[in-house]
Amino acid sequence: xxxxxxxxxxxxxxxxxxxxxxxxxxxxxxxxxxxxxxxxxxxxxxxxxxxxxxxxxxxxxxxxxxxxxxxxxxxxxxxxxxxxxxxxxxxxxxxxxxxxxxxxxxxxxxxxxxxxxxxxxxxxxxxxxxxxxxxxxxxxxxxxxxxxxxxxxxxxxxxxxxxxxxxxxxxxxxxxxxxxxxxxxxxxxxxxxxxxxxxxxxxxxxxxxxxxxxxxxxxxxxxxxxxxxxxxxx
Amino acid sequence: xxxxxxxxxxxxxxxxxxxxxxxxxxxxxxxxxxxxxxxxxxxxxxxxxxxxxxxxxxxxxxxxxxxxxxxxxxxxxxxxxxxxxxxxxxxxxxxxxxxxxxxxxxxxxxxxxxxxxxxxxxxxxxxxxxxxxxxxxxxxxxxxxxxxxxxxxxxxxxxxxxxxxxxxxxxxxxxxxxxxxxxxxxxxxxxxxxxxxxxxxxxxxxxxxxxxxxxxxxxxxxxxxxxxxxxxxx
Numbered sequence: 181x182x183x184x185x186x187x188x189x190x191x192x193x194x195x196x197x198x199x200x201x202x203x204x205x206x207x208x209x210x211x212x213x214x215x216x217x218x219x220x221x222x223x224x225x226x227x228x229x230x231x232x233x234x235x236x237x238x239x240x241x242x243x244x245x246x247x248x249x250x251x252x253x254x255x256x257x258x259x260x261x262x263x264x265x266x267x268x269x270x271x272x273x274x275x276x277x278x279x280x281x282x283x284x285x286x287x288x289x290x291x292x293x294x295x296x297x298x299x300x301x302x303x304x305x306x307x308x309x310x311x312x313x314x315x316x317x318x319x320x321x322x323x324x325x326x327x328x329x330x331x332x333x334x335x336x337x338x339x340x341x342x343x344x345x346x347x348x349x350x351x352x353x354x355x356x357x358x359x360x361x362x363x364x365x366x367x368x369x370x371x372x373x374x375x376x377x378x379x380x381x382x383x384x385x386x387x388x389x390x391x392x393x394x395x396x397x398x399x400x401x402x403x404x405x406x407x408x409x410x411x412x413x414x
Numbered sequence: 415x416x417x418x419x420x421x422x423x424x425x426x427x428x429x430x431x432x433x434x435x436x437x438x439x440x441x442x443x444x445x446x447x448x449x450x451x452x453x454x455x456x457x458x459x460x461x462x463x464x465x466x467x468x469x470x471x472x473x474x475x476x477x478x479x480x481x482x483x484x485x486x487x488x489x490x491x492x493x494x495x496x497x498x499x500x501x502x503x504x505x506x507x508x509x510x511x512x513x514x515x516x517x518x519x520x521x522x523x524x525x526x527x528x529x530x531x532x533x534x535x536x537x538x539x540x541x542x543x544x545x546x547x548x549x550x551x552x553x554x555x556x557x558x559x560x561x562x563x564x565x566x567x568x569x570x571x572x573x574x575x576x577x578x579x580x581x582x583x584x585x586x587x588x589x590x591x592x593x594x595x596x597x598x599x600x601x602x603x604x605x606x607x608x609x610x611x612x613x614x615x616x617x618x619x620x621x622x623x624x625x626x627x628x629x630x631x632x633x634x635x636x637x638x639x640x641x642x643x644x645x646x647x648x
Binding site for chain 1: 484505509512513514546547549587625626628629630633636641643644647648
């Protein structure tokens with residue numbers, strides 16, 4: 181199924197932006213009267229038909245609207261330090277969007293090797309994964325945020341920090357049972373600093389382990405994401 | 415920690431191959447008396463010291479040997495159709511090795527767009543991931559196998575097929591509880607053919623779903639891999 185992203189759709193008659201118009205008319209060769217499916221990223225799934233197959237300003241008319249399409253039962257916010265190789269972060273964003281996530285915050289840590297990210301490029305990866313996996317909700321991507329700032333921000337749910345130090349840690353999979361809203365912090369290649377772990381614990385984070393394996397940053401993030409979905413969604 | 419792969423290590427005195435010798439002596443600048451860690455891919459984890467820092471034939475002496483290092487409690491065999499874009503299969507191999515897997519069989523299906531793979535390149539990805547995630551067991555990678563051949567091969571455990579047809583399916587996470595040995599079939603981008611699903615059911619495979627999300631081939635494979643590890647290993 182081919183989905184079109186229409187974030188600002190408010191009215192029955194709507195004009196696709198130039199990119200989506202070109203894709204519909206030139207690439208897919210859709211014409212007047214042809215049906216297409218639209219998502220707005222805030223939970224609405226539309227069936228519409230083309231009323232003017234203009235390759236730059238394709239006009240459509242909404243036929244049906246389904247609200248809260250594939251609405252999630254729980255809320256998952258993962259804060260992860262961007263990887264040195266940005267492909268690994270982009271891969272995480274694609275997979276997390278496919279599997280199920282609500283909010284992502286790239287965090288700047290003491291041991292972060294990467295200190296800059298291109299938000300617009302990362303946003304494109306998420307939109308593309310949302311369309312490909314037929315989801316009507318667009319995960320929220322926050323700008324790169326300093327670690328201290330993130331843990332100081334109030335969160336309405338349980339907060340966890342996954343680190344590799346030899347401290348007493350709980351199993352994430354056991355901690356999230358009965359917890360519908362979770363924030364999980366995943367550190368950079370060099371792990372969180374001891375100071376960061378200490379501050380996270382003071383701010384109410386529960387230290388957790390994701391299992392017995394030593395995982396790369398992006399693998400740990402996807403494992404945390406899937407653990408929450410497996411236990412709280414399916 | 416820097417690991418060296420010594421698959422044929424049998425004796426107390428051993429000579430690293432040219433690649434590992436160069437890495438130890440030229441790249442890491444290790445010298446006589448320096449300690450290093452070795453894995454043989456069949457469960458042994460060694461501590462050794464360099465006795466001759468030759469950049470082409472570095473000789474080492476084993477000091478300690480730990481058998482069954484990180485031995486898994488369950489057995490996981492995933493059979494997956496190689497993706498059109500081989501990077502996605504390589505990514506799965508890397509992640510599955512990190513998370514935990516015993517055997518992987520690339521399968522050739524009716525709807526497979528990719529009909530050729532480079533075994534040696536895929537093997538390199540697995541070895542690299544094994545070393546990076548500090549594992550002593552090398553997952554077994556089988557050659558590309560026709561679907562019919564695979565399902566005709568006897569398997570000592572439960573067999574599952576994850577497909578997208580609207581048939582009665584069980585949840586994989588519920589089916590594997592109490593099942594220490596599992597084979598899971600993951601189809602190509604175009605899914606398995608109806609005939610393949612029918613044949614799989616006749617050969618004793620249980621049809622399963624991996625959750626509510628529509629997942630890409632490599633995402634479905636990693637989700638299946640992590641589901642088994644989360645429930646049977648940690």
